[in-house]
Structures are given as C-alpha cells and as structure tokens.
Amino acid sequence: MKEFESETFNSAGSLKIPPPLEHHSDPIRKLMVHKRQTNAAVGGLMPLISYGLYFMWGIYALFSPNRWNSTIERYHLWHATVAFFIGSKFGFFFGYYMVGRFRKIVIYAAVNTLMIISGALLIPNWTCIAAAIVSRYLGGIGLGIASLTLLVHLPEVATKDIRGAVVATISVIIAASLLSAGSLHSAEMTKVDSNIDQIFGGLIVLYAAMGLVFLMCFTMESPVFLIMNNQEQLALSSMMRLRLETHETWELRRDFHELKAYINDEKCLETVRHNDKGILSFCKILSLRLLYVLSTSFFMTAYFFHFTESISTEYGPASFLLSRLIAELLALYLIERFGRKKLLSISCTVCGFIMISAGFLTLDGEMDLVKNICAGILAIVYQTFIGLGLSPVSTVYVSEWFSVKRKRVSIMVILIAENILQSILVFPAGYAINLSMLFFSTALIQISSGYIFNIILPETKGLSLRECLHALK
Numbered sequence: 001m002k003e004f005e006s007e008t009f010n011s012a013g014s015l016k017i018p019p020p021l022e023h024h025s026d027p028i029r030k031l032m033v034h035k036r037q038t039n040a041a042v043g044g045l046m047p048l049i050s051y052g053l054y055f056m057w058g059i060y061a062l063f064s065p066n067r068w069n070s071t072i073e074r075y076h077l078w079h080a081t082v083a084f085f086i087g088s089k090f091g092f093f094f095g096y097y098m099v100g101r102f103r104k105i106v107i108y109a110a111v112n113t114l115m116i117i118s119g120a121l122l123i124p125n126w127t128c129i130a131a132a133i134v135s136r137y138l139g140g141i142g143l144g145i146a147s148l149t150l151l152v153h154l155p156e157v158a159t160k161d162i163r164g165a166v167v168a169t170i171s172v173i174i175a176a177s178l179l180s181a182g183s184l185h186s187a188e189m190t191k192v193d194s195n196i197d198q199i200f201g202g203l204i205v206l207y208a209a210m211g212l213v214f215l216m217c218f219t220m221e222s223p224v225f226l227i228m229n230n231q232e233q234l235a236l237s238s239m240m241r242l243r244l245e246t247h248e249t250w251e252l253r254r255d256f257h258e259l260k261a262y263i264n265d266e267k268c269l270e271t272v273r274h275n276d277k278g279i280l281s282f283c284k285i286l287s288l289r290l291l292y293v294l295s296t297s298f299f300m301t302a303y304f305f306h307f308t309e310s311i312s313t314e315y316g317p318a319s320f321l322l323s324r325l326i327a328e329l330l331a332l333y334l335i336e337r338f339g340r341k342k343l344l345s346i347s348c349t350v351c352g353f354i355m356i357s358a359g360f361l362t363l364d365g366e367m368d369l370v371k372n373i374c375a376g377i378l379a380i381v382y383q384t385f386i387g388l389g390l391s392p393v394s395t396v397y398v399s400e401w402f403s404v405k406r407k408r409v410s411i412m413v414i415l416i417a418e419n420i421l422q423s424i425l426v427f428p429a430g431y432a433i434n435l436s437m438l439f440f441s442t443a444l445i446q447i448s449s450g451y452i453f454n455i456i457l458p459e460t461k462g463l464s465l466r467e468c469l470h471a472l473k
Helices: 002-008 027-039 042-048 051-063 074-099 104-122 130-157 163-167 169-188 196-218 223-228 232-242 250-264 266-276 279-295 298-311 316-337 340-361 369-400 404-424 435-456 465-470
Strands: none
Touching: 027 042, 027 130, 027 163, 027 232, 042 104, 042 130, 042 169, 042 196, 051 074, 051 130, 051 169, 051 196, 074 104, 074 130, 074 404, 104 130, 104 196, 130 163, 130 169, 130 196, 130 223, 130 369, 130 404, 163 169, 163 316, 163 369, 169 196, 169 316, 169 369, 223 232, 223 250, 232 250, 250 465, 279 340, 279 369, 279 404, 279 435, 316 340, 316 369, 340 369, 340 435, 369 404
C-alpha cells in the first residue's frame, strides 16, 4: 500500500498529474464495463423483476373480475394487497441488518430462496386466500431485502463516470416488471376462468431460480465492504475485474484511494454533520422519494389503467407501461450526459402540466369515451416523463447521498417511509374521490418540487462517492 500511495500522491499529499487515460473515450468498452458492473448485482436484480407481479396482483384482486370477488370478503382482499407492502417493511429492516454483516452473494441467495417459496405458494389452486397472503408477505420481505442491498451495492461497484447509469438499472428493472405484469393482467382479465395466480406464481419462481444461477456466475463483492473488512488486496482485485482491467492503472489506484478516503474521512463526515446535522440532507432525499411515490402511487396507476383501457382493452395498459420502460432505458444515457438535476426538473415540470390537463378533463365529473381516450394518451406521456427523470434520478440520489456509516440506516428509513405512504395510498383506490382535485393538487406538488429540488440538490454527475459527501456542504 505504501508503494501504491507513493505512485499516486506526491509528498504534499496531493494527487500527482495523471497519465492519459487509456479507455476514457471508448464507448464500446464503457458499455462492457457497465454490463460487468451491473451483473455484479444480478442476483438481486433478478428477483426485482417480480415487483410488477406483486403490484399488479393487488390491482387484479381489488378491481378486476376474479374468482376471489364472489367467495372472499373484501377485507381479506385488502389484507392480501397490503401484505406485500407490510412484508417489504420487514425486508428493509432485515436488509439493514444483513448488508453490513454478510457478503452480497449470501444475501442474494437468501432473497431468491424466499422468492421461490413465495411464488410456489401461488401456484396451487387454493380455495382460500390465506396462501396468497403468506406469499405476498414473503415476497415483500424478499424484495425489501433486495431493494436495500442493491441501493448499497451498485453505487459501490460502479465507477463514478457511469454510476448513475448503473444504479438507474434498478428503475429499468422495475419498469420492465410492471410492463410484463401489466400486459399479463390485461390479457388475463378478459378471461372468465383466469389462472393469473398460477401464472404470476410460476414467473416469480422462474425469475428467482434464474437469480440463483446467475448470482453464482456473476456476483462480485463491493470493494467498500472488502476494505471495511481489512481485505484491501481483494478489494483491489475486485475493482480490476469490475473495470475489465488486466493490470493496475493510475486511474484504478486513484479510485481505490478515494474509496479508502470515503470510508475513513471522518473530517468530511463531521463537516457534513456540522453544517446541517445530517437531518436536512436526509429530508431532501426523503422528500424526493415521497414525491416519486405520490406520482406513481397505487391508486394513480389504477386510474391510468382505466384510462388506457379506453384506448384498447388489451394493448392500452401495455403501451402505457412500455412508454415508461423506453424512457427508463433512454435515461441510462441521459443521466450521465446531462446530469441528474436537469432531468429531474424537466420531469417534474412536464408531469405537473400533464396533471393539470388531466384535471381539466375530469373537472365536470363526467367521463365519456373521448375524454377517457384523451386521459389515456396523457397517462402514456406522463409515464414517459416519470421514467425519463423522476424515477431514475430519485433512485440514484438515494444510493449516492450518504456516508458509509449512515447509508444503511438512512436508506432503510427512507424506504420504510415511502412504503408506508404507498400502503396508505392503496386505500383511496377503493373509494369515489374527486379526480380533478387529485390531479390539480398533484400538479401543484410536482411543479413546485421540481423548482425547489433544482435549487437545493447538488449535481453529482461524475463525482466519486466521497465527492458527493463534500457536495452537501
């Protein structure tokens, strides 16, 4: 390590002038590095594909004709729907405990095992809904653990020039899961004897089984975790593999030292605490994530589904969710090209004006076919801009904002808070509410939030994790 530091830093402790970067302008290599760094967490990303299945099952159980409606009390259907969100809260807590103590391959193996059990419980043709409730609790726990672990793991394995794109893969996976589950929901809801429980259960088992296979082949431990456990040589080797390097480059050594400083720089952490006691920074990210939950809530999605079904019962919801996925994929490039703040500001502003338009459409309380079709088109555009900015940017900010010592607990509290809000927002979907007021109030929140966040959030594009902490000053 002495030799490493002498090659990287001069006698005054400053970085030496670097040699020309070997691969800086090679887009193909950058794409391959992105793939390698994303694959490092594939064991956690695979079960995340099941998120949409659990989400859409709730919409199916509550609002679509199904075998449960005539035989099960409404209370049990609500319980089954909310069970997933309740289970997620426990998952976040377990994830907080596990991330600091176990290697990621162990955590992802446990998650995929839970998901297999959860999916298997849905496959038999049960006459009571108890199995579905247990399944959704287990699925929530598994996805809760995976979500927190991914938000810690991915930014630590990613290089700073593509960290946003690597972490935003989480949003892409969620959008893809919603699209596949939404398409299945639209296809199955038209059938008299739908076996959607068995289909969803089988897919959950399939995704988790694939996750178990892939994690054995591709999972790589975070260099931060290895350094914190006094395995610096393994950490350096891990960084070389993550960057597709065959030897130790100057850039690699510099970033390795940055990670060590990120872990050990108590002066930086104390400065952050002194400036805002840590609370203000936390509240900024919490507010951003709650805005995301409000903008993509359960009842909002249910109404958008209804609107897009007016365009086409079979293909309307699919187009609504396909637009989100395409935008999320585009954001992988834009988030590193234009930065986080610009995408977030555009996304919030456009979504706000779309909500205003939807509010005027529903102002008189009467929705005919033409108005429903117009609202469906607005819903498609709305989801496009959610996927273009608010969804990926809020995910990236959560992952790179906090110090090592506070990251796990901060992310856990944020995820629990947004999950509680999501759980609460399940219930308005079952009641008649004033749609125009809902849309107008959401628009006001989105437009004002976009302006405020553009002022208070720092731009973290191209910054190391340690530099992100300094950006909080």
